[in-house]
Amino acid sequence: MSTPVLETENLVKVYGKGATRFDALKGLTFEIHEGESVAIVGKSGSGKSTLMHLLALLDEPTSGVVALGGEPVTALKPKKVSQLRNESFGFVFQQFFLNPNQTVLENITLPLKIAGMGKSERNRRGMEVLEQLDMADKAKNKATNLSGGQKQRACIARALVNRPAVLFADEPTGNLDTVTSEIVEDILFGLHRDHGITLVVVTHDEDLAAKCQRRLMMQDGEIVAEEHGATGVHA
Amino acid sequence: MRSVDVARTALGNTFRSKLRTALTVxxxxxxxxxxxxxxxxxAGVNKYVDTVVAGFGGSSQMFVMSTGASDAAPTDGPAEYDPEAAASSGGMFGPGSGGGVLTDSDIESIEEIDNVSAVDPMVFVSPDYLETxxxxxxxxxxxVPANALGLELEAGEAPGEDGMELSIPAEWLTIFDTEDAEQVLxxxxxxxxSNVTGEQTAVEAEIVGVSEEALSGIGATPMPSRELNQELNDLSMEGYEGQAQNAYTMAVVDxxxxxANEQGIKDALTEQDLLGLTVEDQIGAVQGVIDAVSWVLSGFGLIALLAASxxxxxxxxxxxxxxTREIGLMKAMGMSSGKVFGLFxxxxxxxxxxxxxxxxxxxLGAGILGNAWLTGDGGPLGAVAGLTLFxxxxxxxxGIIALIVFIAFLAGTxxxxxxAKKDPIEALRYE
Structure with missing residues (x-):
């Protein structure tokens, strides 16, 4: 098998000290391969968000290693880590985090702006992604004027615009109604299926998790079970 | 993130909360x-003072006075009479009774100082009248003719070395029943x-210039040419037989x-109980006061800026x-702390x-308009020739812009x- 995109070894995260010590992650070791769709499932407090933050290099583990493309990143300088995040990851958040004052196009090209890309190239790439998600006609709209589903689609566009190796989705349907959730799920898994994007979904939604190829069930900072096979993917 | 994008984003963010930004601005x-x-x-007042100084023309001149009189002050009891000393402090010719005067021997010794090219003793004359x-x-x-270089002329030219010439102030035009300065030339x-015995004589002189009164006071009274001045002096001394015949209040030294030589000459003069002052020495004090006042006022401006910061x-x-969340998002998307700092x-x-x-x-607008109003025709200070307040x-x-931008930057740090310190996870969780 090829080198995993992401792998962890004995990942430990501890918050606090002494009496307030809380072991959020208790030594996790697993791999995520290119083109996989992985769900990290668990109740709140199970450590699934902490795990995603560590995988996405947003946080540093207390001990253990996270490796991206076979290279351990824990020892890298913050600036280099920032750059890796910018180049390698896309994020879809539950609360969208769109800047209401900016247009959709400005919002979704933010990662490219951070990367230091010129404006015309940014906009070209941005439009490309918006077209892919049928959002091109909303490019000039202010982000506040979008519906919930459109907002989440804008978020996905923003996550895709830098052509990431891994797309992290943190409760991507948490704020959406059932119908819109399904549309967003279709988009996410369509991207996974048609474009081979590696998808890491953090959720407590069993239905969403069921659509992933692999599910890591978490409880009290440990992976208690691992399931394979997408049970709910539309055939 | 490119610097141009940082700048553009910063500019955009500044206008996001318009009222708040406006109030801060x-x-x-x-x-x-x-x-x-x-x-x-x-700058304006100093510029004016500079033009006045330049008007004196005497950047190479030094004004020399006697310090003899002031040396005599701290003595015990009345000083013994000394005819020589009495002659050198001869009261009747000095501008004030306390000031010492220069004698011919003083003038000679000044001439002997190195780097002195010319000595021009000045005499004050007090004519009785001017007859139209x-x-x-x-x-x-x-x-005195030595001030001729400082004249601000409305018409004609300053009275020169030779010829029985004089200039009159513009206010005196009324005695010729005219308002046109050119007409009296x-x-x-x-x-x-009057001479010392009280006999009156008159000399004829031609008006060659009409002067405006400068801030220095020069031009407020008629000014004779050197020849006229000397002639008047000679007339006034007629019949005098005392020892103070040749006493000068001041000498202009080229x-x-x-x-390079200012200090050396001043030292040499001090040795002979003489005091040398350059134009800068005299005007410098004025400029010092102006500078002090403008610095104090600027201090208030700085206090306002401090509050603004x-x-x-x-x-x-x-x-x-x-x-907070936006910062978290930007950091999650790989914006470095340095760039976040730079943005804010x-x-x-x-x-x-x-x-x-x-x-x-x-x-600038207020200064220029205020200056035009105050010193323009009919303004409260319009009568002072050549005055600039701004x-x-x-x-x-x-410098001001740079200073303010720097203060703003410091305030922004x-x-x-x-x-920059915000943790992206915390920031994204922030409600």
Whole structure:
């Protein structure tokens, strides 16, 4: 098998000290391969968000290693880590985090702006992604004027615009109604299926998790079970 | 993130909360307005003083007086009479009874000092009257010819070395029943003077110039040519047989390369109980006062800026708080802490640039208009010839803008550092 995109070894995260010590992650070791769709499932407090933050290099583990493309990143300088995040990851958040004052196009090209890309190239790439998600006609709209589903689609566009190796989705349907959730799920898994994007979904939604190829069930900072096979993917 | 994008984003963010930004900018504007006005005022008045100094022309001249009289002050009891000393402090010719006078021997010793190229003793004469061609007589005081270089002329030219010439102040035009200064040029007047025995004689003199009164006072009285002055002096001394025949209140000394030799000559003069003052020495004190006043006023401007800088801190701290999630998002998407810091300090700089430019423009406008109104025709200070109260000094303006932008940047560092320190996870969780 090829080198995993992401792998962890004995990942430990501890918050606090002494009496307030809380072991959020208790030594996790697993791999995520290119083109996989992985769900990290668990109740709140199970450590699934902490795990995603560590995988996405947003946080540093207390001990253990996270490796991206076979290279351990824990020892890298913050600036280099920032750059890796910018180049390698896309994020879809539950609360969208769109800047209401900016247009959709400005919002979704933010990662490219951070990367230091010129404006015309940014906009070209941005439009490309918006077209892919049928959002091109909303490019000039202010982000506040979008519906919930459109907002989440804008978020996905923003996550895709830098052509990431891994797309992290943190409760991507948490704020959406059932119908819109399904549309967003279709988009996410369509991207996974048609474009081979590696998808890491953090959720407590069993239905969403069921659509992933692999599910890591978490409880009290440990992976208690691992399931394979997408049970709910539309055939 | 490219620098141009940082700048553009900062600019955009500054206008996101328009009212708040506007209020913060107003505070900066007040500071920069004050600074522009005070520095312009200082520059303007100093420029005027400079033109007055330049008017004296005497950048190579030194004015020499006797210090003899003041040396005599701290003695016990009445000093014994000394005919020599009495002659050198001869009261009747000095401008004040206490001031010492220069004698011929003083003049000779000044001439012997190195680098002194010429010594021109000055005599004050006190004529009795000036008589116009139609016979009317007016009381008059004469200025000394050495001041001729400082004349601000409305018409004609300054009285020169030779010829029986004089200039009259513009106010005196009324005695010729005219308002046109050109008309009186060439008119002949009689100047009457009494000698020591009380006998009056008159000499004829031609009007060659009409002067305006400068801030220095020069030009407020008629000024004779050297020849006329000497002639009047000779007339006034007729019949005098005392020892103080040749006593001068002051001597104008021409110096080769004044800058290099100033101190040496002053030292040499001090040895002979003489005091040498350059034009700069005399005017420098005035400029010192003007500078001090404009610095004090600028101090108020700086205090206003200090207060304004807290406004920036406050505004940006609020902004950082409000945009916590946005900061978190940018950091999650790979924006480095350094760039986040740069973005927020740039916003402070934008506020500083806005405030300083608006303030400078307003300050320049107020200064230029105020100057035009105050010193223009019919203004409260319009009578003072050549007076400028406000001058634009591009270097000072650039300095003010740079200073304010720097202060704004400093004020922005605290909020910017706070923004840069935000943990993306915490920031994204922030509600």
């Amino acid at each position: 107003v505070a900066i504007v007040i500071g920069s307005f004050t600074l522009t006005l005070t520095s312009g005022l200082g 061609p139609d016979g009317a007589q007016y009381a008059m005081e004469l200025d 060439g008119e002949t007047v009689q100047i009457g003077i 110096v080769d390369d004044l800058e 807290f406004g920036i801190v406050n505004t940006l701290l609020m902004s950082v708080q409000e945009r 300090s740039m916003e402070a700089v934008v506020i500083g640039i806005l405030g300083s430019i608006i303030g400078v423009v307003l300050g 001058a634009v000094d591009p270097l000072a303006i650039a 605290l909020p910017a550092a706070r923004a």
